[in-house]
Amino acid sequence: xxxxxxxxxxxxxxxxxxxxxxxxxxxxxxxxxxxxxxxxxxxxxxxxxxxxxxxxxxxxxxxxxxxxxxxxxxxxxxxxxxxxxxxxxxxxxxxxxxxxxxxxxxxxxxxxxxxxxxxxxxxxxxxxxxxxxxxxxxxxxxxxxxxxxxxxxxxxxxxxxxxxxxxxxxxxxxxxxxxxxxx
Amino acid sequence: xxxxxxxxxxxxxxxxxxxxxxxxxxxxxxxxxxxxxxxxxxxxxxxxxxxxxxxxxxxxxxxxxxx
Numbered sequence: 001x002x003x004x005x006x007x008x009x010x011x012x013x014x015x016x017x018x019x020x021x022x023x024x025x026x027x028x029x030x031x032x033x034x035x036x037x038x039x040x041x042x043x044x045x046x047x048x049x050x051x052x053x054x055x056x057x058x059x060x061x062x063x064x065x066x067x068x069x070x071x072x073x074x075x076x077x078x079x080x081x082x083x084x085x086x087x088x089x090x091x092x093x094x095x096x097x098x099x100x101x102x103x104x105x106x107x108x109x110x111x112x113x114x115x116x117x118x119x120x121x122x123x124x125x126x127x128x129x130x131x132x133x134x135x136x137x138x139x140x141x142x143x144x145x146x147x148x149x150x151x152x153x154x155x156x157x158x159x160x161x162x163x164x165x166x167x168x169x170x171x172x173x174x175x176x177x178x179x180x181x182x183x
Numbered sequence: 184x185x186x187x188x189x190x191x192x193x194x195x196x197x198x199x200x201x202x203x204x205x206x207x208x209x210x211x212x213x214x215x216x217x218x219x220x221x222x223x224x225x226x227x228x229x230x231x232x233x234x235x236x237x238x239x240x241x242x243x244x245x246x247x248x249x250x
Contacts, residue, residue, distance in 0.1 A: 178205030
């Protein structure tokens, strides 16, 4: 079995020398894959192992991350699996081109406060702002931010934090564009 | 991604969100079924909720503290 990590344009930059990565081309795109870790238990360490490979790829190319746990029998099957959606994949790559994903969760000690996140929007290409999912969490958001604007986005979040000391702004990333790779 | 342990703990929630619910999906065989994903959430829940309560108590660094 092989494990699938990402879709990228082909040809692309040389692959990083880790996890025996290979690029399997199809229709001007390539699926980057490597030997699957046999019977890998899904642990925090396993998720980070996968993530670090995708991040290494992200360093010097645009990509669409493939959902964790996607495995196929061999390289031919990998190419075949994606060929049917090549047009959507090309469009999705254009959508995330030159950008990364930042995650922001807003938490509150006291219920009732409503964060105004509108000052972040000018720094992002796209935003997905959802309600929080745990107690104390007000918002769970993903932003698609151009690589050159990540620092400006961070600074904008830092300003929000300063003006709202009662809230907690938890910003992480840059992530591969997991939230912006779908249709 | 993040370098400090505290940042990694915060990021775990975001990591799980993304790797297990985001990204490109293929039609056809995926070895990780929805049921498997649910199991992962269950097995990681203890860890994630401990991170969430640490966030609650302000025990983890917030934006502007460390960045």
